[in-house]
Amino acid sequence: MWLIFSILAAITFGMRGVLYHWTSQQSLNRNTLLCGTFFMGAIISLVCSFVLNQEWAATSLVGIQMGLFSFAANASMFKGFKVGKASVVAILTALPAVLVVIGAFFIWGERLNYMQFIAFIIIVSGVLLVRYSNDISIENLQGSQWGLLALLMFAINDLSGKWSTILNSPMFPTLFLMFLTGTICFGFWWLRDYKVKNKFVNRELAASKENAATELQTKLRVKPVISKIDNLWTEKRTFLVGMGVGITNAVGMVFILIAFDYGKAGLVSAVVSLNVFLVLLYTRFIIKEKFTRLELIGILTAIAGILFMRLSGG
Numbered sequence: 001m002w003l004i005f006s007i008l009a010a011i012t013f014g015m016r017g018v019l020y021h022w023t024s025q026q027s028l029n030r031n032t033l034l035c036g037t038f039f040m041g042a043i044i045s046l047v048c049s050f051v052l053n054q055e056w057a058a059t060s061l062v063g064i065q066m067g068l069f070s071f072a073a074n075a076s077m078f079k080g081f082k083v084g085k086a087s088v089v090a091i092l093t094a095l096p097a098v099l100v101v102i103g104a105f106f107i108w109g110e111r112l113n114y115m116q117f118i119a120f121i122i123i124v125s126g127v128l129l130v131r132y133s134n135d136i137s138i139e140n141l142q143g144s145q146w147g148l149l150a151l152l153m154f155a156i157n158d159l160s161g162k163w164s165t166i167l168n169s170p171m172f173p174t175l176f177l178m179f180l181t182g183t184i185c186f187g188f189w190w191l192r193d194y195k196v197k198n199k200f201v202n203r204e205l206a207a208s209k210e211n212a213a214t215e216l217q218t219k220l221r222v223k224p225v226i227s228k229i230d231n232l233w234t235e236k237r238t239f240l241v242g243m244g245v246g247i248t249n250a251v252g253m254v255f256i257l258i259a260f261d262y263g264k265a266g267l268v269s270a271v272v273s274l275n276v277f278l279v280l281l282y283t284r285f286i287i288k289e290k291f292t293r294l295e296l297i298g299i300l301t302a303i304a305g306i307l308f309m310r311l312s313g314g
Contacts, residue, residue: 001258001263002259002260002262002263002264002267002268003259003271003306003309005255005258006255006259006263006267006268006271006272009252009256009259009268009272010271010273010274010275011275011278012248012255013249013252013256013272013275014275014277014278015248016245016275017276017278017279018278018282019248021283023241027232027233028238029190029235029238030078031189031190031193032193032238033238033239033245034074034182034186034242035186035187035190036238036239036240036241036242037245037246037249038182038183038186039179039183039239039242039243039246040179040242040243040247041175041178041179041182041246041249041250041253042179042180042183044246045172045173045175045178045250046172046176048172049170049176054171054173055173056170057170057173059164059167059170059174060169060170060173060174062160062163062164062169062174063164063169063173063174063175063180063181064177064181065160066157066160066161066164066181067178067179067180067181067182067185068181069153069154069156069160070153071181071186072149072153073154074150075185075189076146076147076149076150077146077147077150080144080147093147093150093151094124094127094130095124095128096151096154096155096158096273097124097269097270097273098155099152100155100265100269101120101265101266101269103155103159104159104162104266105266107159108162108265110265112264112266115308115309116264116267116309119305119306119308119309120266120309122301122302122304122305122308123271123273123274123302123306124270125301125302126274126299126303127276127298127302128298129295129298130276130277130294130295130299130302155269158268158269159265161256161260162260162268164260165257165260165261175253175257178253179246179250194235256268256272267309271306274302274306280299
């Protein structure tokens with residue numbers, strides 16, 4: 001059961017990754033998008049908690065911890081993509097399963113048998129081969145500190161999710177608190193960006209009044225183009241698109257928590273990391289990017305790891 005739900009989580013998070021990839025190519029505010037994503041998750045979780053009449057227990061408060069680490073992980077990842085080499089950050093954020101295995105061993109005494117350990121290594125190796133296929137070198141490690149921070153935060157978030165199942169926390173109240181926490185955090189960041197943008201616009205308007213007529217005419221010729229870009233991705237539209245992304249995020253969290261309840265944290269985290277392959281399929285068949293040899297080897301290696309785990313009874 002854990003393998004089935006882990007694969008379902010990987011597929012759902014892969015769909016989320018496709019949407020993230022598409023929105024990353026647009027000129028929109030990432031914090032607005034992610035605020036909408038978490039907000040939608042909060043709405044879905046709240047409705048499901050009442051429909052299923054789930055109890056609001058004190059153990060649900062672990063959702064706040066999950067929300068804080070999820071926020072920190074996403075913020076660190078986007079910061080790394082902004083200031084550093086995307087491939088470096090991508091490789092580091094593919095490794096949470098390694099830390100989850102170590103953490104689960106020391107915290108709960110979870111052990112992998114030999115077959116599970118071999119399958120785990122094969123799957124992680126396949127994911128790393130896909131990530132490593134990008135342009136990267138030892139001399140080009142910009143953003144690695146943010147990637148390492150994102151790696152740590154993603155791993156702790158997975159461990160927090162596993163902890164919620166050990167505590168028998170009611171799923172949807174826990175997820176509601178997680179998504180609500182993320183909404184508040186990204187909402188504050190969005191508000192900060194909004195204030196900074198307004199301050200910049202006001203400064204530019206004040207400066208334009210003091211400029212010479214020729215400079216003012218030049219700015220007026222540029223402004224209509226900027227206006228079209230800004231009007232295309234308004235705050236409202238970005239937030240609504242984020243809510244659409246939030247559906248995949250919420251469903252994925254439901255699947256991964258069920259998988260954590262049935263299986264070992266490290267194995268679940270490793271299988272869910274395969275969501276990157278759905279993004280690869282999107283770039284191959286929609287964007288028409290060709291697979292590199294390493295990507296193909298990585299995909300086949302990860303699939304072999306899944307099959308090995310299934311045949312070994314893991």
